[in-house]
Structure formats: C-alpha cells, structure tokens
Amino acid sequence: MSTGTLALLLFGLFALLMVMKVPVSYCLGIASTVCLLVLGYPLTVVSQKIFNALNSFSIMAIPLFILGGNIMSEGGISKRLIEFCESLVGNIRGGLAFVVILACAFFAALSGSGPATVVAIGSMMYPEMVKRGYPKYQVAGLVSVAGGLGPIIPPSIIMVVYCTITQTNIASLFSAGFVVGALLILAMCLISGFMSKKHNWPISGDTFSVQKVWRSFRHSILALMMPVIVLGGIYSGLFTATEAGAVSVFYSLGVAVFVYRTLTWRDLLKIFKTSAVSCSVILFIMGTSTVFSWLFTVSGISGWIVSTVQEAGLGYYPVLLIITVVLLIFGFFLEGIATVTMLIPLFLPIATAVGIDALHLGMIVTMTNVMGCMTPPVANNIFACSTFTGLPMGEISKGELPYLGCFFVVLMVVVFCPTLVTMFA
Numbered sequence: 001m002s003t004g005t006l007a008l009l010l011f012g013l014f015a016l017l018m019v020m021k022v023p024v025s026y027c028l029g030i031a032s033t034v035c036l037l038v039l040g041y042p043l044t045v046v047s048q049k050i051f052n053a054l055n056s057f058s059i060m061a062i063p064l065f066i067l068g069g070n071i072m073s074e075g076g077i078s079k080r081l082i083e084f085c086e087s088l089v090g091n092i093r094g095g096l097a098f099v100v101i102l103a104c105a106f107f108a109a110l111s112g113s114g115p116a117t118v119v120a121i122g123s124m125m126y127p128e129m130v131k132r133g134y135p136k137y138q139v140a141g142l143v144s145v146a147g148g149l150g151p152i153i154p155p156s157i158i159m160v161v162y163c164t165i166t167q168t169n170i171a172s173l174f175s176a177g178f179v180v181g182a183l184l185i186l187a188m189c190l191i192s193g194f195m196s197k198k199h200n201w202p203i204s205g206d207t208f209s210v211q212k213v214w215r216s217f218r219h220s221i222l223a224l225m226m227p228v229i230v231l232g233g234i235y236s237g238l239f240t241a242t243e244a245g246a247v248s249v250f251y252s253l254g255v256a257v258f259v260y261r262t263l264t265w266r267d268l269l270k271i272f273k274t275s276a277v278s279c280s281v282i283l284f285i286m287g288t289s290t291v292f293s294w295l296f297t298v299s300g301i302s303g304w305i306v307s308t309v310q311e312a313g314l315g316y317y318p319v320l321l322i323i324t325v326v327l328l329i330f331g332f333f334l335e336g337i338a339t340v341t342m343l344i345p346l347f348l349p350i351a352t353a354v355g356i357d358a359l360h361l362g363m364i365v366t367m368t369n370v371m372g373c374m375t376p377p378v379a380n381n382i383f384a385c386s387t388f389t390g391l392p393m394g395e396i397s398k399g400e401l402p403y404l405g406c407f408f409v410v411l412m413v414v415v416f417c418p419t420l421v422t423m424f425a
Contacts, residue, residue, distance in 0.1 A: 331372020
C-alpha cells in the first residue's frame with residue numbers, strides 16, 4: 001500500500017469515527033490498530049506503545065498538578081483571591097470586570113485548567129456582577145475567555161504534555177507563558193475599560209484603601225505563595241516539574257485542610273475521585289495518540305508530508321500560518337490534549353525542516369488550544385460557564401467576541417514575533 005493511500009485510510013477512518021461520535025481516544029486507537037494490521041504488525045504493538053508512552057517520570061506531573069489544582073479549587077481559595085483583586089481595582093468604573101481578569105490570572109497559576117478557572121471564579125463573580133447591573137451575556141463571555149488564562153499562565157497541563165512529547169524544556173515554555181499571559185491580561189483590561197465607558201458599567205462605590213489591600217493580602221497570601229514556591233523551585237533547579245507537582249499537592253493539602261480548614265476528609269475522597277477520572281481520560285488519550293503518532297513514523301507518512309512541504313517551497317511564515325490555522329480548526333472539534341498528542345508528532349518535523357523553534361511552536365499550540373476551548377462546538381469553557389449562568393451557548397459566545405478578538409491579536413503577535421518566546425530558550 002502506498003504512503004498516500006495509507007494516510008488517507010488513517011485520517012479517513014479517524015474522521016468517520018469522529019462523525020459517529022466515538023470518543024476521541026477510541027478514534028485514535030481504532031484507526032491506528034486497523035492501519036497496523038494492514039501493514040502486518042501484531043496487535044501487541046498497540047499495548048506496548050501505550051505502556052511505554054505512559055511509563056514516564058515527566059508524565060507524572062500531569063496527575064499531580066491536576067490533583068493540586070482541584071484541592072485548591074475546592075478549598076475556598078478563589079474567594080480570597082477575589083477579595084484581594086477587588087481591593088486593588090474594585091473602586092473604578094467596571095472594576096468587577098478587572099477583578100474577574102486578575103482573579104482568573106491568579107487562579108490560573110494554581111490550577112492550570114481553563115474550565116476549572118471558569119467555574120472557580122465565575123460561579124462567585126457572575127451573580128454579584130449581574131446583581132450590580134452588568135449585562136448577563138457580557139459577564140458570561142468575559143468569564144469564559146478570562147478562564148482561558150488557565151492553560152497559558154504556568155503551571156499548564158497542556159504545556160507539560162507538549163514538552164513531554166517534544167522533549168522541550170518545560171521551564172522555558174513556562175517562562176514564555178508568563179509573558180504571553182501578561183499581554184493577554186493587558187489586552188483584556190483595555191477592552192474592559194473601553195466597554196465599561198461605552199456601556200456605562202457601574203462603580204462598586206468602595207474607595208481604595210491601603211488597609212483593605214493589606215488585610216485581603218494577608219488573608220490570601222498562602223494561596224498566592226503556591227505558584228511562587230512551585231515555579232520558583234523549578235526555575236531555581238531545586239526540583240523538576242514532576243517534583244513541583246508533588247510539592248503543589250502537599251502544599252495545597254496543608255493549606256486547605258489544616259490552615260483554612262475548608263475541606264474535610266470526605267471532601268478529599270471526592271476530590272481524589274474527580275482527579276483520578278480526569279487523569280485517566282487525559283492519559284488514555286495520550287497513550288492511544290502515541291500509537292497514532294508512531295504509525296506516522298514507521299509508515300513513512302511523516303517523511304512523505306515533510307518532503308511534500310519542502311518540494312512546495314513554502315517558507316517559515318507560510319508554514320507557521322498553515323500550522324496555526326490547522327490547529328485552530330482542530331481545536332474547534334477536538335479536546336486540547338487530543339489535538340496536541342495527535343498533531344504535534346506530525347507538525348514538529350515540518351516545523352523543524354523550515355527552522356521553526358519547538359518553543360515557539362509550543363506557545364502557538366497552547367494558545368490555539370485555549371481558543372478552541374472557547375468556541376463551539378467543543379467549547380469546554382462555555383459549557384463550564386453555562387452550568388452556573390444558565391445562559392445558552394449562543395448568548396455566551398456573543399459576549400465572548402470582544403475578548404476573543406484580544407486573544408486572536410495576541411496570537412498573531414506571538415506568531416510574527418517569535419523572539420517573545422524564543423528568548424527563554
């Protein structure tokens with residue numbers, strides 16, 4: 001069978017199963033298994049590749065960061081972060097919109113998950129903002145997009161997965177995440193400031209007080225210290241990303257259970273169960289996608305695609321724009337981890353062939369995945385937002401538009417200014 005025919009069979013079968021609404025992990029596994037059988041490989045190859053993919057010290061960081069983030073999320077941390085942010089900017093027109101953005105940024109450094117950030121901050125801020133006269137759909141759209149800071153500001157699960165696959169330095173990509181996150185925060189604050197004047201959003205009425213800032217800071221300092229300890233340990237070389245995940249779990253347990261005393265042992269059992277389910281889904285997708293990507297290599301599909309691109313004479317930016325568009329399209333229909341684990345083994349050789357840095361590609365992958373979480377039909381952030389707002393997907397999407405524009409502009413800045421990311425290499 002020719003390489004082109006095999007590629008058509010692989011992607012065609014995958015697309016057919018997706019249309020039939022088969023879970024993405026099964027789509028990857030079934031399509032890969034059928035092609036391997038056609039090539040004459042034994043079925044034992046599938047189990048071997050899945051086991052070898054997950055038998056990694058680096059991958060242990062994923063369940064640890066998920067568990068640590070869930071403990072902090074359920075431990076009442078979001079309330080303290082919101083109080084601190086409101087003490088800083090709550091006294092200006094549209095101040096609660098700025099509070100949402102800043103609180104999501106702080107919480108992002110704890111959870112690394114977009115939907116978790118949306119629920120933790122949005123479920124508390126949405127009722128209060130609507131009560132004070134903010135339009136429902138605009139508040140929901142802001143919360144949904146601001147929650148996208150979760151996977152961009154470290155620690156980020158998507159970044160850990162990408163770096164594990166590509167063997168890229170995690171600390172370098174985390175550093176780039178802070179720069180891009182700061183640009184996104186600035187852009188969203190500018191849009192919120194414009195909209196607050198245009199739509200005459202209310203002022204909370206509270207005057208700025210240094211005493212109030214200090215009091216709220218003291219109440220939230222233990223939550224704010226978690227990313228400092230975890231990321232400081234990584235950058236100083238004190239521990240690896242996986243060890244940092246373990247530190248985050250023990251730190252969040254100590255703060256939530258013994259200091260704030262907001263969690264009981266029964267609550268912890270529920271958190272462990274939720275985290276285990278989330279981890280199993282992610283790890284199974286990673287396992288089956290490893291078989292999928294390995295098939296690219298052994299069948300010659302990857303080399304065939306790279307040679308096709310080289311023969312077409314496409315340069316640095318045309319290839320980068322094509323990759324960005326494809327990632328955005330796939331992000332509309334696939335969960336983020338699936339997109340990364342399925343497409344990166346395909347795109348990395350192409351990117352390397354035209355001189356695209358793996359760190360630069362990693363940030364583009366992260367941002368396009370986040371934008372996919374905000375847009376239908378997958379739209380994990382929108383679904384998370386609808387659970388506490390009760391608004392239909394269309395209304396939330398309408399409110400997202402100005403802030404999605406911010407994300408797109410920053411994405412283009414990252415695409416055309418690779419130095420923003422590669423300076424951390």
